Amino acid sequence: MKKIALLLAFFAIGLQVLLAQTKEISGKVTSADDGGSIPGVSVSVKGTTLGAITDMDGIFKLKVPQDAKTLVFSFVGMATQEIAIGSQTVINVKLSSELISVDEVVVTAFGIKRKPKEMGVATAKVDNQELTTAGVSNVMNGLSGKVSGLQINTINNGIKPDTKITLRGNRHFLASNQALVVLDGVPVSATYLNSINPNDIDNVNVLKGASAAALYGNDASNGVLIISTKKGDKGKLTIKVSNITTFEQVSYLPNLQKRFGSGSSETTSNSDPNYTMWIGPDRNTDPYTSYENQNFGPEYNGQMVILGGKLVDGSYQMVPYTGMDNKRDFFEIGVSMQNDISISGADEKSNFYLSAQDVRTTGTILDDTNSRSSVRMAAGKKYGKFSADYTLSFSQTNTSQSGGDMNQNRPVYWNVLNTPAHVAIRSYKDIVNNPFATVDGYFNAYYPNPYWQIKHSRLNEKRNDILGSVLLAFKPYEWLEISNRSGVTFNTINNHNHKDEAIYNSYSHSDPWSQGHMGVTAPYAGNSSDQMSQSFILTNDLLAAFDKSFGDISLKGILGTSLYSRQDEAIFDAASALVIPGLYNVSNRVGEPGVAQGTAERNSLGVFADATIGYKNYAYLHFSGRNDWDSRLTKENRSFFYPAVDASVILSDMFPGLISNPVLSFLKVRGGWSQTGQIALDNWYGTLPSYPAAGGFPYGGNAGFALSTTLSNPLLKPEQTVEVEAGFEMSFMKNRIHLEANAYKSNTMDQTIPATISAATGYFSALINAGELENKGIEVDLKITPILSVGGFNWNGGINYAYMTSKVLSIMEGLDEIPIERSSYIVVGEQFPAIKVTDVKRDPDGHIIVDKNSGLPSTEPALQHVGHGNPNHILGVNTDFNYKGLRLSVLAEYRGGNVINNRVGNALDFTGISEHSALNGRQSFIIPGSVIETSPGVYTPNTTALVREASRQFWVNSSYHTTDRGLVTSAAFWKLREVALTYDVPVKAIFGGDVIKNAQVGLVGRNLLMLRPKANVWTDPEFNASGTTTNAVGYTTEDQTPPTRTFGFSVKLTF
């Protein structure tokens, strides 16, 4: 009894303690402007995650600890207020509107911070939360779809996806169109973004047009991404730990047929008694060919057939002649594990941030791996008028991918596509012990086992990146600051690629199946190559900044100098025939080694001035001017001036009457003009004549050199981009709705073109300045916060849309077209790049003209212009739902207006596995909509001329196959880019909050869905076979594996 009493007492005390620990506070939040209640205001206890949201009447109720001191009231578009609790239990608050809080700044060139309202040109900011919502390991992927006018193209799949990043489209024909990336004030190459831990990024400021970026001088014409990394936040030591684990799965394969098996006119010899050679009952298909890669054989019927041929020991394999989904089976589920830890802290005088990350990824192709380990430290300290900040980061990325095969150097995917559907591809994984998986035993006579290739042909890359920067500032007066930032980036990339020797046994070498087995031309010598390259970039910016007000006039000015110096080195060696297997060293070879070496340096200096004049905090005029001297051009042409001007007026402040109505709460108009230049010389010594070693030389003791076939041009100038833009920003309903729109037009002149010239000049091409490209566009951003707010439920949404178009105004006299690469062309009067493809002959209405006897089309000699490669419309839609720590965010993106040449379809038709190649059951057919030319210029619908060779002959040899028009489709797509469901675990309630301050768990997904026009049965139209360095787009091949979707979970803990 006593014990029970004690226990009760204990409970009572405990209860009392618990009761004593919390109290309820309630109140109402109203607008200081009009007195109306404000729903959706976030009310939180300072320094905790405890909080509530006001209801539709602006009322909140919140249980707070007894010792809670301060409540924080915040709402988008309103000034945040902190109220001391004291002994109050009812707290009514009036919030006054403010477009953006005082702390909010736009970081522009050289880390210059400007208030958004001063900006006369379009900028956008993506913060860390937006960037990392879907657990990306790559910064670029996290930006896609989030900013109007920003286009991130993931041009291939794989463990190290290549991305291309452009702002407001392509301004240059052949020079790079990639946006300039500036990390903590240091310009870095766009590829460096693959090396950055996205969790280290505090925010990304996007300067869309050249105007905002003009101060960066050369390279700024493509817009700039300014990335700021995290610094310690004031308060206690914070430790964050997170894990993100995602799985990658092939999502969309091309539409394939599983109805017809292998055959390609050859007959199967070396047959076994069990096997009878047969052809399809209709005799339209080719006979079954046991070793064939092409699929023009008989229809699948389930009977047992020999696959491949007899091995040297007489063994052979029999398989059911039944189609399977073997192409999909081939691909693995990739796994990516991202582990992060960061420690940060700060006080009034100093701050520090330390982080480490490890990312390990396996790909959808077996054995493809990528790992990245990075560490980063940043710290700052103030001593009175001085302050010093530094950052230092290091990352190492190791990548291993499969290379080309030994025979034709084809990618793995090609060899998978050339595996007929009755071949259980995964059963040939064991290339050592399975006699039917070895080079000799594999069924396919013409293409090797992809698993052999995976094991024996590797592309390995190790990349090290070091980036460091030091910022020293001296602020002698409140109005003057002198600062100097030095940055160094250093990276090394080591590639070690090899392909092992493929030796066939003498039985295979003798071609026992007697159909030109690839073993006949064996041995395939092993080869290896190494490339080591390094790049060192030093930048130094010295700035003096003034900030002073004179009555109604405010004046901000900046004077500065900028220095850029870059040194690149590369060494390459290759052994084309290795001797000792498995030893990948250039000394292990016969014959001459391949060697190459290059070193290059370039320097530039700039001086600049920047001034912003403000009047009464509502009208601003901004000028900037920069002069560059760049070593890449000759003395006469190396100096170049970049002027820019922009202005903004906040009409709602200028005429307060405008916002006296309850709808409009903010209105700003703005406009800008700029002129920027870009030096487009891949070869930094391109103004000099050059005599490289002639082909084949040296031959032992004989050296020989020949003049370069490109005529050097000492008169080269930078390309010039003139851009004008205008826009407005409006907010409605107490800033709940924010709308921003811009229109721009840019003209890039004096484009650097390696123009093809008559060989009779003695040269094949000459670098010249000529041509003009015009870009126009509109960008619209709409944010609604909240769309709906009921109780604790909040729904926000936003839309960003960009319309872009371009027009080639001229190229050079007498020239109205230049090919770039593959299907991409520069064509006067058209958008850039124009896509031109081969086609079959058509009548004026576009119907295919066929021969009245054969039913076959013929090739049109002239290329057909079918559209352009860059999208005209990019639309991003994002929305998020929040309820008591549970948050669902969704981002979808649409692109359209452009076309794509799905050349992968050519590979599928060649091998006979495309779905459409089997639609007629390999029977004779009339080409739909075809016409016959009955007399010159007279066409009648074709109702009689059948394509009799409906099988291999048509899909492999006809003009339909050898031309590309049938593979061109709209490149439009909708993608569900990101879906993330996160939950903030109420750790305080569970654990008391002593150790774990925050905990978040989540489910994340990327690219879960893709919608394409029906005609595009091939692949992701975002892909591009031409790589990230050329401006050629709109072309896919079997070098890009099928698109994938990624999904997984995340756990984030804050201590």
Place this chain on the structure above:
Amino acid sequence: MNKKILALLISLALLGSSCSEFLSVNEVNPNSASKVPAKLLLPATLNNVANTMNNPRSFEFVYLWHGLWSISSGYSQPSGLVQYRLLNSSYEGAFNISYVVGQNLTEIEKGTTDPKDAGYKAIAMIMKAYIMHNLVDLWGNVPYSEAFKTEEGILKPKYDDQKAIYEDLILKLDAAIKLIQGLPADATEIPASADIVFGGNMAKWARFANTVKLRMLVHQSGMAGRDAYIKTAIATTASVGYLGAGESALSNPGYLNSAGKMNPFYATFYKADGSSQSDGITYYNAGKAAVTFMTDNADPRLGKFFNPYSGNNFAGNTLGITEPAPLTAANTSKLGYVSGSKGYMIGTFDKSAPLLTDFESLFVQAEAAERGYITGSGKTLYNSALTQSCIYMGLTSADGTAFASSEKTNVNYDLAPNKINLILMQKWVSLNGIAPVEIWTDYRRSGIPNFLVFTQDPNKANATPPVRLLYPQREISVNNDNVVAVGTISAFTSKIFWQNR
């Protein structure tokens, strides 16, 4: 404070003073020279010409049309060739590369103003004449007077009259010979590493120049009223003489058994490790006309030009053959090859590449003698040509002598009813795989051999074969006004000026 601003200004000034050095880093290219002496340009230039002339794919149409080679039955017959459907892009490589070579020769000429270096200049002039007359033989009117003039701002050179080009080249060859004859006693010696053809022997260069000149003049022998011009032109340099037996112009930079460093003809067929290139040896087979002609004549070189398909049996196909059915790959001879042996058509990785062989020179001289252009015995020159051809194909001088005296009317000079016909038939079969442009030129100007079938394809675009190549696609694209100014060009009717039949 003022001190600090002063320090800042000083540091800015220092920065400024080192600017010019800082900004001049791209004025010297560390990766490749911006000027190269003739000694190092010449070998690359000679090698480039030899590579172009000896790449069988550049001139496969000649070998295929003229019954010397055929395409294996295992491959589809290329429709452009079997139906005479030449495109602007067909075989344009030689046009483009020749001008690039010409630019390098121009650089040599410009860089050798010192009279001591006249030897280099002479070689450059001779080689320019060599490539330019080939261009005329293939394309007729071509850019000449405005070619290689980018320094004068000419990016679209006009096309010159082909006959005028030929005549000017003759004068240039004369001038080159004169330069060689007038070389000072202390003339710069041209090392063998630079002169990969004659090892610096300028007398041979003079005879080579004179042989090229004779070849060009003999090309014009069918033209009406041209004899006086030809004879006068020959007479001016007759005393220099021509390339004689054993004086072949062969280029060899020091071929190595390594990818990209082998004899270009060999490299088309075999790799450094001895394995075969794809679509090389399996693609080209023996031509029926050549196999038949040589078999009929019991030619000892037959087994050198072609391999027996079995035992001692040789057979060739005709291009575009339909009737009778083509021979299978297994029953057709391949191009002559025995690993490691130079005396076969394909030869070895280190076999020298011919620019102009001694036996071609002798055939040209024999024809010139027969036509009364030069003194000397046609028979002696012809017999010497056959002997030298036999030696070139790995046989002996005795084999050649025996062959020349065989009782066949298509071999024996005395028995042949028409000497020119005999010389050109034997020249045709001797130059197989060696001098494709000459084979085509000889046929176009003479119609010899008269038994060639060219192609059997019934769908050929024209009854008679093309007489020229079409202007390259590149020229159509970027120099079209000048191409158009030449007039309408037909591959079948726009003959080269020396063709008179």
